Structures are given as C-alpha cells and as structure tokens.
Amino acid sequence: MTSTADRTTAPARRRPRALPAAACAAALLLAAGCGSDGGGPGEAKGGVPVVEQGKLTTCTHLPYPPFQSERDGRVVGFDVALVDLVAEDLGVEQKILDTPFENFKTGAFLNSGECDLAAAGMTITDERKKNVDFSLPYFDATQALLASKKSGAASLADVKARTLRLGAQAGTTGESHAKSQGLDPVAFESSDAVLNGLRTGQVDAVVIDYPVVQGWLKDPATADAFRLAEDIETGEQYGFSVKKGNDALRAAIDKALRDAKADGTYDKLYEEWIGPLPASAKDAS
Ligand code: GLN
Numbered sequence: 001m002t003s004t005a006d007r008t009t010a011p012a013r014r015r016p017r018a019l020p021a022a023a024c025a026a027a028l029l030l031a032a033g034c035g036s037d038g039g040g041p042g043e044a045k046g047g048v049p050v051v052e053q054g055k056l057t058t059c060t061h062l063p064y065p066p067f068q069s070e071r072d073g074r075v076v077g078f079d080v081a082l083v084d085l086v087a088e089d090l091g092v093e094q095k096i097l098d099t100p101f102e103n104f105k106t107g108a109f110l111n112s113g114e115c116d117l118a119a120a121g122m123t124i125t126d127e128r129k130k131n132v133d134f135s136l137p138y139f140d141a142t143q144a145l146l147a148s149k150k151s152g153a154a155s156l157a158d159v160k161a162r163t164l165r166l167g168a169q170a171g172t173t174g175e176s177h178a179k180s181q182g183l184d185p186v187a188f189e190s191s192d193a194v195l196n197g198l199r200t201g202q203v204d205a206v207v208i209d210y211p212v213v214q215g216w217l218k219d220p221a222t223a224d225a226f227r228l229a230e231d232i233e234t235g236e237q238y239g240f241s242v243k244k245g246n247d248a249l250r251a252a253i254d255k256a257l258r259d260a261k262a263d264g265t266y267d268k269l270y271e272e273w274i275g276p277l278p279a280s281a282k283d284a285s
Helices: 022-029 078-088 102-106 158-162 173-180 192-200 210-216 220-226 247-263 265-273 277-282
Strands: 017-019 054-059 069-071 074-075 093-097 132-134 139-148 166-169 186-188 205-209 226-238 241-243
Touching: 054 132, 074 078, 078 093, 078 186, 078 247, 078 265, 093 210, 132 247, 132 265, 139 158, 139 210, 139 277, 158 226, 166 226, 173 205, 173 226, 186 192, 192 205, 205 210, 210 226, 220 226, 241 247, 247 265
Parallel strands: 054 093, 166 186, 166 205
Antiparallel strands: 017 093, 069 074, 132 241, 139 205, 139 226
C-alpha cells in the first residue's frame, strides 16, 4: 500500500498515480468480465471510447471519504462503487488515478486522454460546465462548518464577525462559498490537510462538504475537540464529468445511474457508504 502520510502538506502532484480499485476483485469473483476485451482498441461495449483498452480510467483526488479513499491499499467509496456499475455495463475494469483537484475544473486530464471520467465528490457548477460535461446528478450535498470548541464559532457569519481564522480545500465549492460570504479562507490542498490545519490550530474552523465532516466526527478525538457549527444549504449536487462532447460515455454513466436507482442498487450503496437515505435522494434522478 502506498503511504498517504506525506500527502497532507505535499504540493499538488503533477503526475497522476495509479491505484488499484476494489472493482476488479469483486468483478472477478462474480465473473463479471473483469479485464475482458471491450471490443477493439480503445473501445468498450456499445462502441464507448476508452483511453485504455479493457479499462474505465477514473481521475480522482484522494482522500475524500466516504466518496473515495484508500482502504487496505485499494480505493473504495460511494463514487467508486457507482463507477464500478458503469464499468461493469461496459465490460471493463475501473482503474483509478489520483490527480490534483484543479484538474477537475479545467478538465485537463480528460482532454489529454489520461482519464475517461472524473469522480471526486464533485459539485456540478456552471463554471465547470464550460470545461467538462457532467452526468446526471447522483448526490445532494451541503456544506458544513466544523469549528474548534475552543473558538466557540457558531456560524460562518460569526467567523466573519469575530475575524476567526477559516480554512477550506483549495478550488472547492466550500472555498468559493466562503469567499462569496466575504471570507478569505486559508487554502489547503486536500481534505486531510484541511483537518490537519484545524487540529494543529492553524485555523479555528473549516468549511467543507458535509458528508466528509460527518465521517470525521465518527472519530471520538475529533468529536471531542470540534463541533459541527453550521450545516449550510448550498443546493449542491455531485456529478461525474467526462470530456466535452463525450456523449457516448456520458450516456453510459447516466444509464448506469438510472438503472441503479430503479433496481435499488443506488439505495443500497448510499446506505453502505453515506448513511440512511434521505427522501430527496430517492427522488433525485
Ligand atoms: N464538492 C466539492 C467541490 O466540488 C468538493 C469536492 C472535493 O473536494 N473532492 O468543489
């Protein structure tokens, strides 16, 4: 297993890092066509183009539990499980590359043919839509303000009024939301660097996607020192992104998402990775 310990403060990597996905092991057990020929070089079932024969290559940014993180040397999570469904439909195996977050906004690694899609707990925004095409939304998210109990920060407005120090993950919607409220958060490169910034007292509070905070608070030491100060309804929805104009893959992703909603697989995976399914998740398409 590759160590993740040095990743918190390391500068954004330029080169993507290949990581094994849980997909193949599961798919092999089920004899679901792991590693099978998708039907010609660079093409999967249904004529869907892929950057590497026999694979569906996903760009992500680690760690982002519960959507993607390394466990026992494999990348697992809600996003990973959903993209496995797409890969299975296409008769290929998912391969995951860890890439800088910035890449998701520009679509650089999709355009250069490094990856077929990006899956990173990524919010669909109009700005990002200029550079990439998104699948159907697959998750409703809010932002959370996690504050040190010592600071007593009660809300973003309170952080602003008392000029407390705020942190966020660089390039994320949490960071842009904070900026839109007139705050100037310290930018951290990854989610674990955000938590580390809070733990080491570099900042008094952080703003980041709610499900990530929910996961952090399961750790008693974290729950002891920090509290969820505000759940900020931003109306965000996550989507998977593909290179602009890659309609064949986008349609395959949408089909897998629709099928998963229809046959209960989505609900099962939601409960496995996120928690009890809210009513809104049942209705979202
Ligand atoms: N949902 C947030 C965004 O899209 C954060 C995603 C992430 O950090 N992986 O900006």
